[in-house]
Amino acid sequence: MHRFFTLIMTISLLFPLKGAARELSLTLDDAIIMARVKSVNAAVALDELKTAYWEWRTYRADRLPEIGFNATIPSYANRYSSYMNSEGEYSFVRNRYLDAQAQLSVTQNITLTGGKLSLNSSLDFLHQYGYDGGDRFMSIPIALTLTQPILGVNTLKWNSRIEPVRFAEAKAAFLSATEDVALATVNYFFTLIMSRENVAISEQNLTNARKLYTVAVEKRKMGQISENDLLQMELNMLDAQSSLTDCQSTLKSDMFTLRSFLDLEEDVEIIPVVPQAVPVAEINFNDALDRALANNKFAQNIRRRQLEADYEVAKAKGDMRQINLFAQIGYTGTDNDASGAYSRLRGNQLVEVGFSIPLVDWGKRRGKVKVAESNRRVTESRLRQETMNFNQELFVLVERFCNQQQQLTIATRSNEIAQRRYDTNVETFLIGKISTLDLNDSQTKKDESMRQYVNELYKFWSYWYQIRSITLYDYEHHTDINADIDKLVR
Numbered sequence: 281m282h283r284f285f286t287l288i289m290t291i292s293l294l295f296p297l298k299g300a301a302r303e304l305s306l307t308l309d310d311a312i313i314m315a316r317v318k319s320v321n322a323a324v325a326l327d328e329l330k331t332a333y334w335e336w337r338t339y340r341a342d343r344l345p346e347i348g349f350n351a352t353i354p355s356y357a358n359r360y361s362s363y364m365n366s367e368g369e370y371s372f373v374r375n376r377y378l379d380a381q382a383q384l385s386v387t388q389n390i391t392l393t394g395g396k397l398s399l400n401s402s403l404d405f406l407h408q409y410g411y412d413g414g415d416r417f418m419s420i421p422i423a424l425t426l427t428q429p430i431l432g433v434n435t436l437k438w439n440s441r442i443e444p445v446r447f448a449e450a451k452a453a454f455l456s457a458t459e460d461v462a463l464a465t466v467n468y469f470f471t472l473i474m475s476r477e478n479v480a481i482s483e484q485n486l487t488n489a490r491k492l493y494t495v496a497v498e499k500r501k502m503g504q505i506s507e508n509d510l511l512q513m514e515l516n517m518l519d520a521q522s523s524l525t526d527c528q529s530t531l532k533s534d535m536f537t538l539r540s541f542l543d544l545e546e547d548v549e550i551i552p553v554v555p556q557a558v559p560v561a562e563i564n565f566n567d568a569l570d571r572a573l574a575n576n577k578f579a580q581n582i583r584r585r586q587l588e589a590d591y592e593v594a595k596a597k598g599d600m601r602q603i604n605l606f607a608q609i610g611y612t613g614t615d616n617d618a619s620g621a622y623s624r625l626r627g628n629q630l631v632e633v634g635f636s637i638p639l640v641d642w643g644k645r646r647g648k649v650k651v652a653e654s655n656r657r658v659t660e661s662r663l664r665q666e667t668m669n670f671n672q673e674l675f676v677l678v679e680r681f682c683n684q685q686q687q688l689t690i691a692t693r694s695n696e697i698a699q700r701r702y703d704t705n706v707e708t709f710l711i712g713k714i715s716t717l718d719l720n721d722s723q724t725k726k727d728e729s730m731r732q733y734v735n736e737l738y739k740f741w742s743y744w745y746q747i748r749s750i751t752l753y754d755y756e757h758h759t760d761i762n763a764d765i766d767k768l769v770r
Contacts, residue, residue, distance in 0.1 A: 304544070305551040308469055308741065311542065315465040316458055318543040325457035326768065332450030333769045339443040342389055342436070351382040376409040394434035396427045400610075403618070416614065417621035423610030423628060430605055433598030438591045442584060449580035452752065455761055456577055459749035466745055468538040470738035473552045475531040477734055481727050482524035488706065489517040492719070495710060558688065558740055561755035565678045568751050569671060575752035575760065578670055582663050589656040596652040600645045602636045674750060681743040684736070691729075691736040698722075698729035 306314075316322050358376040365371070383402035390397055404418040496513040499505045538550055573579045612628040615621040638645060705722040708714045748754065752761045 302545075302547055303549045303551055305553060306469075307553045308466065308555050311469050311538075311552075312462045312465045314542045315461050319461055319464075319541055320543075321461045321464060321541075322458065325454055325461070328457075329450060329454040329765070330769045332447060332454075333765065336443065336447040336450075339439060343391060343440075345386050345388045348385050348387065349383070350385070352380060353382065354378050354380040378407045378409070380405045389436055390428075391436045391440050394429055394432070394436050395605075398425045398427075399423070400425060403621070405618075415616055417616070417618050418612065418614040419618070419621040419625075420610055420612045420628060421622060421625065423608055423612075425608040426605070428605040428607075430603040431598065432602055432604075433591070433595045435595075438587070438594065442587045442591065445580055445584045445587065449577050449584055451765055452575060452577035452580055454765075455575075455752050455763060456749045458763070459745055459752075459761070463742065463745040463749060464541070466738065466741045468534070468541050469552055470734065470741070472531075472534045472538050472550065473554055474731065474734050474738075475527065475534040476552065477730060478527040479524070479531050481730060482520065482527045485723065485727070486517070486520035486524050488723075489513070489520040492706075492709065493517045554734070555737065555741070558685075558737075559744065559756040563678055563681060563747065563755055565675050568678050568747065568753075569674055571751040571753045571760075572670075572674060576750055578666075582667065585659055586663060589652075589659040593649070593652040593656055596645075596649040599648065601638070603633070605631075605633050607631045677743060677746055677750070681740075681747060684740045684743055688736045688740050691733040695729040695733040698726045702726035 356378050359374075360372045361375050363371055363373045381402065381404045383400060385398055385400045387396060387398040389395075400420065400423045402420045402423075406416045406418075407414070408416075493513045493516070496505060496510050500507065500510045535550060536546075538552075539546065539548060542550075544550070608629065608631075610628045611625040613621045613623070613625040615624065702722045702725070705714060705719050709719045748761065753759075754761055
């Protein structure tokens with residue numbers, strides 16, 4: 281964060297006046313810092329993390345006691361209602377009353393059994409108009425209630441196994457997403473570098489082409505070169521002008537892309553600084569695979585999907601028959617006043633056992649079990665295939681990265697040689713010792729070598745951040761990539 285604030289201060293110093301031409305010299309590290317804070321990709325990753333975090337908080341809240349208060353204060357009725365006398369005859373009677381209820385409860389889910397235990401206390405009030413009894417109160421000072429499914433699937437227990445894995449997957453996905461933001465920055469950054477290099481190459485080529493054409497005109501006057509060579513030099517100059525126009529157009533487009541990605545204003549001209557140094561790291565496949573399986577979201581995703589497939593099988597088996605237990609013990613009392621309703625208490629017990637067992641369902645429930653088991657086998661096969669693909673892709677990536685370090689060294693040396701060769705050939709051509717074909721060849725090789733150097737540098741940083749994204753490990757500083765999740769989601 282200190283580097284980011286330093287970068288912001290640098291930007292403010294570069295932009296002293298509104299409306300003035302503004303340039304921003306930007307290194308790759310600073311561009312990545314800005315992208316992780318300001319880019320849309322980073323905002324999306326953070327929002328997804330927040331969603332997963334609050335889902336995790338909701339799951340944890342289900343495991344804690346819930347205190348609730350329910351009340352109806354008051355309820356008034358003035359109506360006719362049906363009444364059956366002792367002889368079984370119905371009639372309608374006028375009924376006018378006022379009642380109120382209040383209940384305080386503490387409920388706790390039981391993860392071990394999948395049941396629910398609650399402690400309740402309630403007070404009911406009833407006043408019937410036109411009746412000599414006056415007010416009536418009924419109290420339940422304390423009642424302990426157990427609701428317990430038997431033989432069914434224990435969803436709470438399965439959630440306790442699945443939800444922690446789901447949240448770990450979400451955290452790993454966020455960390456990988458931040459590295460993917462860096463990877464996207466590398467792509468846009470080096471695309472802009474390549475565009476600027478192409479413009480610089482085109483400008484230099486045009487300058488040289490004009491200079492060489494002027495010399496060629498004089499040599500033609502003296503008969504030192506043929507008309508064909510003169511026309512070829514003029515054609516080279518025109519080609520250089522056309523190439524410069526195309527490169528300038530591409531540069532504007534690539535500048536706009538990176539500027540938008542970093543959420544910079546439209547009048548900012550980014551001057552990307554070509555990285556001169558690269559991190560030195562020795563990475564082998566086995567170490568990278570171990571870290572990926574420990575840190576990457578892929579490992580958590582595999583585990584979660586396996587657990588979810590197992591849960592669907594258990595749920596289908598549990599739905600074949602259902603037995604539910606409901607039990608309540610406590611005390612209750614009633615009287616004409618509230619204090620009396622609490623002084624003369626009696627026992628209050630209720631036990632219910634209900635069950636639902638299909639006698640003939642034509643194999644419907646058993647079929648659901650078979651479907652769930654078949655889906656689980658499909659999931660397991662897919663997970664094995666995805667694991668093999670993951671391991672193979674990581675192996676190829678590590679091999680490419682290790683090879684890229686050597687490729688970058690070769691490209692650096694080739695670029696130096698090609699530049700020196702071109703400079704020498706220009707001087708040699710001016711004294712008439714080489715032909716235009718040799719000069720054109722050295723210019724082409726010089727341009728290709730520069731582009732190849734930038735491309736090899738881009739591939740190195742691309743592989744570097746891909747490995748960081750997969751392993752969530754910083755091989756330069758030898759530490760795991762992590763973040764303060766609680767601080768980020770606040």
